[in-house]
Amino acid sequence: xxxxxxxTNARQIRDFVPLAAGCVSIYLCGATVQAAPHIGHIRSGxxxxxxxxxxxxxxxxxxxxxNVTDIDDKIIKKSAEQNRPWxxxxxxxxxxxxxxxxxxxxxPPTYEPRATGHIxxxxxxxxxxxxxxxxxxxDGNVYFDVRSYEGYLELSNQDxxxxxxxxxxxxxxxxxxxxxxxxxxxxxxxxxxxxxxxRGRPGWHLECSAMxxxxxxxxxxxxxxxxxxxxxxxxxxxxxxxxxxxxxxxYWVHNGWVTLSGEKMSKSLGNSVLVSDMVEQxxxxxxxxxxxxxxxxxxxxxxxxxxREAESAFARIEGFVQRVVEKAGGPVEPAxxxxxxxxxxxxxxxxxxxxxxxxxxxxxxGNSALAADxxxxxxxxxxxxxxxxxxxxxxxxxxxxxxxxxxxxDLHGVVDTLVRLVLDQRQSARERKDWPAADAIRDQLNQSxxxxxxxxxxxxxxxxxx
Numbered sequence: 001x002x003x004x005x006x007x008t009n010a011r012q013i014r015d016f017v018p019l020a021a022g023c024v025s026i027y028l029c030g031a032t033v034q035a036a037p038h039i040g041h042i043r044s045g046x047x048x049x050x051x052x053x054x055x056x057x058x059x060x061x062x063x064x065x066x067n068v069t070d071i072d073d074k075i076i077k078k079s080a081e082q083n084r085p086w087x088x089x090x091x092x093x094x095x096x097x098x099x100x101x102x103x104x105x106x107x108p109p110t111y112e113p114r115a116t117g118h119i120x121x122x123x124x125x126x127x128x129x130x131x132x133x134x135x136x137x138x139d140g141n142v143y144f145d146v147r148s149y150e151g152y153l154e155l156s157n158q159d160x161x162x163x164x165x166x167x168x169x170x171x172x173x174x175x176x177x178x179x180x181x182x183x184x185x186x187x188x189x190x191x192x193x194x195x196x197x198x199r200g201r202p203g204w205h206l207e208c209s210a211m212x213x214x215x216x217x218x219x220x221x222x223x224x225x226x227x228x229x230x231x232x233x234x235x236x237x238x239x240x241x242x243x244x245x246x247x248x249x250x251y252w253v254h255n256g257w258v259t260l261s262g263e264k265m266s267k268s269l270g271n272s273v274l275v276s277d278m279v280e281q282x283x284x285x286x287x288x289x290x291x292x293x294x295x296x297x298x299x300x301x302x303x304x305x306x307x308r309e310a311e312s313a314f315a316r317i318e319g320f321v322q323r324v325v326e327k328a329g330g331p332v333e334p335a336x337x338x339x340x341x342x343x344x345x346x347x348x349x350x351x352x353x354x355x356x357x358x359x360x361x362x363x364x365x366g367n368s369a370l371a372a373d374x375x376x377x378x379x380x381x382x383x384x385x386x387x388x389x390x391x392x393x394x395x396x397x398x399x400x401x402x403x404x405x406x407x408x409x410d411l412h413g414v415v416d417t418l419v420r421l422v423l424d425q426r427q428s429a430r431e432r433k434d435w436p437a438a439d440a441i442r443d444q445l446n447q448s449x450x451x452x453x454x455x456x457x458x459x460x461x462x463x464x465x466x
Contacts, residue, residue, distance in 0.1 A: 003058065003347050005222070006297060008230060008252040009155050013349050018221055019250060023063070024055045027212045027249065029225035029233065030066040030112070033093035034074040037100045038272035039291060039302070040226075040258035040265040046288060047255040047296040047350075048224050049106040050392060054346050057338070057391050065215050066109040068094055070116050072204050076190055086191055087116075100275035103284045104291070105393045105400050111215055115207035119193045122202055122210045125244055126182055126195075134243040138173025140185025140198040146178050149239045155252060156231035180236050182206040205236035212237075213246055223249035227256060228264065256299045258291070265302065273302060282307060285401050289314045289394055293356050297349075313360075317385070318396050319462060320363045323370055324382040326460075331397060332379050334386035342388050352392065359388050419450065423459050 003016040018024055028048045031041065045066070055062050070090040079086040094114075101108075126142050129135035134148045146152050146160065153160055163178050171181050181203040186192035192199040212220065225234065234252065241248040257264045260271045278287055290310035294300050325331060337343075339362070345354035366381030389395040422441060429437040442452050445461070453460050 001058065001343075001347065003055070004349055005251055005253055006349050008254050011157075014251065016221075016251065018060070019219055022059070022061060024060045024222065025063045025216045025220035026052065026065065026222045026224060027208070027216060027220060028064070028066045028109075028223075029208060029229055030068055030109075031094065031097040032069040032072060032074065033090045033097065034072070034078050036093055036096040037275050038258075038265055039275055039278060039287070040272075041097070042100045042104060042106075042275050043258050043291045043300065044224075044226050044255050045101050045106050046104060046292045046393075048253075049101075050292055050296075050352065051222075051224075051253070051350055052107065053391050053393060054350060062110075063216065064107075064109045065111050065113070065212070067208060067211055068097075068112060068114045069204070069207060070094065070114045071191060071201055080189075096276065100279075103275070103279050104288045105284070105398075113211045113215065115202055115211075118207060118211050118214065119195075119202070121214050122183070122206050123195050125206065125210050125213070125240065128244050129182075129240065132243060132245075134239075135182060136175065137197045138175075140200055141171060141173060141181055142183035142197055143171075143174055143179040144182055144236065144239060144243075145175065146180070146239065147176065149243045151242065152239050153231075153235060155235050155238060158231065180205065180232065182240065205233055206240060208233070209237045209240040209244070209246075209248075212248070213241065213244075218245070219247035220249060222251045222253055224253045224255070227254045230254060253296075255296045258300045258302055260302050262301070282311070285394060285396065286311045286314055292392065292394075293352050295349075295351065295353055314394075315462070317359065317363055317389070317394075320366050320370075321382060321385065321396055322462070324366060324378050325397070327370065327375055328379050328382075332382045332386065334390055334395070335383040336387070338387045338391060339384055342391075346391065355388065355392070359385060359392075362388070419445070419461050423452070423461070427459070 004013050005016050006012070007014045026048065028044070030045070031037065048064075048066075052062050052064050068090075071086065075086050075090055078084075078089050082089065126135060129144065130137065130142070133145075135142055135144050137143075153163065160178065171184070182205065183195065183197065183200050184203055185197075186199040186201070190201065192201050212223070223234065223237075238248060258273075259265060260273070263271060265272055275287075282290075286307070290307050291300065293310075300306075338346075339358060342355050342358040345351040345358065348354075362381050362385050366378050366385065369375075369377035369381060386395050386397060390398065395401070422445065426438050426441040429435075429441065445452050450461050453462070
């Protein structure tokens with residue numbers, strides 16, 4: 001068994017060999033909390049949640065770090081615009097992110113450090129970089145000298161002579177406009193912390209180098225994030241960490257965007273689809289299916305039509321699960337192992353689309369067994385399906401999703417009582433052979449969004465696709 005991953009730095013798929021046998025260390029660039037999350041943000045968390053689950057299935061002990069950037073230029077700008085404390089905006093949106101991750105079934109990280117909680121580590125790293133000749137102070141700002149680190153821009157495959165970075169606000173005293181700020185001197189009304197170079201606040205990139213060093217040491221296995229972070233963020237992280245003396249990340253893994261009309265979904269572009277809105281319109285498990293089942297490196301073009309297709313596809317899986325549970329007279333435990341072809345797909349750069357095809361094939365086999373009244377085969381297929389869905393975080397029988405059509409079990413009970421009354425009327429019409437009346441009742445229920453299925457134990461209803 002060898003897991004293979006696409007390494008952005010190597011520009012190819014590589015065999016994964018952990019630094020420590022049986023262990024995997026992952027650092028994921030998490031939320032910058034200037035606003036509530038859109039589905040593009042949560043997609044990244046979902047992709048790496050699936051990665052983590054697969055490593056755990058394969059028997060690895062996973063340490064998973066997902067940071068929170070709770071101070072940056074955008075948060076400070078929002079604070080001024082809204083006349084609110086910067087920390088209030090950050091905490092409110094941090095909670096919104098965590099609510100979104102939880103709603104879509106992401107496992108909590110091992111640690112979730114905040115940037116502002118690691119100023120000491122940042123100061124120590126800056127001091128070391130200045131001593132080694134890789135950084136310098138100017139007017140209370142601390143800059144990284146990009147020409148001092150020979151490997152700069154290898155991740156993004158750019159040429160330094162072609163690189164142009166405009167000077168940012170309050171970035172005075174740069175030796176080269178391409179040098180980047182690790183620390184910004186204090187401005188009136190902005191949050192600031194005391195350092196050997198005066199009061200100031202972190203630049204964007206330093207926090208991740210410092211926090212990865214603290215929680216994962218001088219070297220770790222996988223650094224992840226969206227492809228938009230390759231430059232400048234991840235490139236600058238590498239420069240800081242390696243110039244400081246760390247080996248840093250062995251593999252770089254990046255997920256694709258969620259796009260809208262061909263453009264990256266972005267708060268700044270105003271084309272965001274907020275997670276909080278989506279979970280009101282769609283079941284969270286369907287959103288997980290929609291965002292988590294394309295290949296992590298692919299782009300997802302958002303559309304309601306695509307979401308409806310995902311809803312219908314998942315409904316076929318869920319319907320099979322429900323039918324077998326009913327026939328078996330109770331829950332069916334997941335198989336101890338996933339089918340080998342599923343494992344092969346997941347080992348090959350987390351090939352979720354190919355793995356999902358195995359799920360649907362197994363569902364079809366299970367439905368054929370049900371049609372043939374082969375209970376043993378149907379139960380066996382469900383055990384396999386549950387094992388596979390568990391790895392993807394999509395098992396509808398998992399306690400996380402219990403009652404998830406939740407808008408509550410109470411509401412479901414009320415609807416069930418009302419539907420049963422109508423179905424009793426339909427059954428009475430069938431018994432007196434009033435077929436037009438029976439068909440009319442069924443058609444009206446279908447039009448209301450309910451799917452009626454006649455089974456040996458009586459009629460059964462489910463919510464149909466939107």
